[in-house]
């Protein structure tokens with residue numbers, strides 16, 4: 481698509497370059513920005529030239545640069561990159577499952593960035609599901625030069641909307657090692673066989689026995705449900721059904737999304753229970 485209003489393009493190399501002039505907008509993979517008219521945008525500031533290391537692993541966990549592509553994150557989870565994950569990061573199994581919820585062509589899939597997906601903040605955002613499921617923390621460079629951190633689940637405030645102020649930049653997402661070590665499961669459904677996800681439910685069983693479930697795609701913003709232990713099906717279904725934000729659009733009605741989310745949550749719980757039963761006694 482020709483973005484006819486854009487007359488300026490800058491490559492960012494320092495934090496100072498990230499100060500946006502009126503009409504400028506951050507450009508990451510550009511897969512959404514270039515897909516429809518942007519009448520209010522007159523210039524792009526390319527983030528991919530910042531040269532941030534795409535994936536950093538240390539004892540605290542995984543730091544994903546906002547500019548890391550979804551394809552590279554999937555390659556990392558599959559052990560195909562030079563940067564390797566510790567063998568006990570069981571939750572990395574969620575990465576390809578979540579990424580495959582991004583229903584797009586090969587070209588988009590290989591160019592779209594993790595940060596762009598989070599900042600676009602669609603209810604069915606593949607990386608929103610992943611990062612919310614693992615208590616990912618968004619590292620934000622505020623336009624005023626300060627830095628802030630918040631859960632990705634709180635960054636997304638509505639379908640297509642984040643709480644970033646104009647000029648704020650998502651620098652990275654940090655996923656704690658403790659949650660990466662947790663067994664995790666994901667189930668999703670789409671109304672059409674090759675349609676965008678209508679509901680995505682994830683679950684995680686942490687080392688202290690607590691369980692965290694998230695509902696995305698079915699609700700306007702991520703819903704995180706925390707339990708001290710793996711809940712009974714009845715308690716889980718009650719919590720999922722009471723979650724706020726189920727919505728209707730051509731990809732599914734609100735009552736359908738609520739109903740299928742309960743079914744998916746029970747399947748996630750069954751996976752976690754099954755995995756738990758197979759763990760050696762402590």
Ligand SMILES: Cc1cc2nc3c(=O)[nH]c(=O)nc-3n(C[C@H](O)[C@H](O)[C@H](O)COP(=O)(O)OP(=O)(O)OC[C@H]3O[C@@H](n4cnc5c(N)ncnc54)[C@H](O)[C@@H]3O)c2cc1C
Nearest residue numbers: 508509510511512513546583592593595596597599605650
């Ligand atoms: C055919 C097609 C299918 C698609 N399918 C899906 C889908 O199934 N699910 C889905 O969620 N999306 C989908 N998208 C939308 C989009 O491609 C993805 O959300 C993609 O991940 C966006 O990433 P990007 O790097 O290309 O972002 P860009 O297009 O570069 O940017 C997206 C938005 O985020 C802002 N932005 C980017 N990075 C940052 C940052 N670090 N800090 C602050 N702001 C930033 C940009 O200014 C822009 O407003 C689809 C798009 C197309 C064209």
